[in-house]
Amino acid sequence: MPITNLPYDGRLNGRAFDLRHEMTPQEKRLWYAYLRTYPVKVYRQRVIEHFIVDFYCPLARLVIELDGSQHYTEQGKEYDEQRTAILEQYGVQVLRFTNLDVDRHLDAVCAQIDSTIERRVAELRG
Template identity: 55%
Template sequence: MKIEKNNQLLGQARKLRRDMTPQERKLWYLFLRTYPLKIYKQRIIDSYIVDFYCAPAKLVIEIDGSQHYSQEGQEHDQRRSEALARYGVQVLRLSNREVNGEFDAVCQMIHQTIQDRIRAL
């Protein structure tokens, strides 16, 4: 299934690319930017803007701050993950704390997940 894109979100996606969180910036500049497969930052999928997207693996990487742990945040994330799953996209959720304190393990987890997804697709 072709992934749809709500172009009305383009301005917001551009703003989010410029104003990445410290954890997104760290992950982007120290790992994802030079990853052997193309990874996009603040990519529009359907009516959502995802933190990072690896198209060959159909993998979204989300870096979750505190707002994601509220009841409302968790419900929103669930709806979003279900919408993305309709396109065959898997969501890998990581916390700010993990990116800050376990960076090497986070990078290894992302790499392994990408490799597993590519083999499975």
């Protein structure tokens, strides 16, 4: 059973606020074209544990991450794996897309987000 309230490090709230105002072009595109008006609440640059995730849908317990070039280094891959493992311990699923996915296949990205949210909500409502 997932934990209802996720832990967070309040010291990161200021940085999360800054990141909401400094989104990458791909984050802006996904947010303004789709997630901002999604039928269930999705937050951007949300603090969970000691991380700031790109997008979080609490109803589906789903994190959506957009990966830029820093995620493809060995250090970046290792960090992402550790972060995903910690988030999964809280019953949170992490859905990843590349920036290129958003640039070239936005409709497919949105469709996958939609189907994942629907599936997760159904699973969690059991």
